[in-house]
Amino acid sequence: MGNSTGSMFYLFVIVIALYIVGASIYQAFLWFRKWQEKKRDEKFSMDNEENKE
Numbered sequence: 001m002g003n004s005t006g007s008m009f010y011l012f013v014i015v016i017a018l019y020i021v022g023a024s025i026y027q028a029f030l031w032f033r034k035w036q037e038k039k040r041d042e043k044f045s046m047d048n049e050e051n052k053e
Helices: 004-052
Strands: none
Touching: none
């Protein structure tokens, strides 16, 4: 029974690490989507500027 505390600690560390990695991937995905949308909006507004003239 003495070893179960150590294995529980490792499980806890693994869960925390997976949470951090997952949250980082999700934030990167959100940033990428926002960046892509911004790029698309800039292109769209540039096309509109050309069409006005």
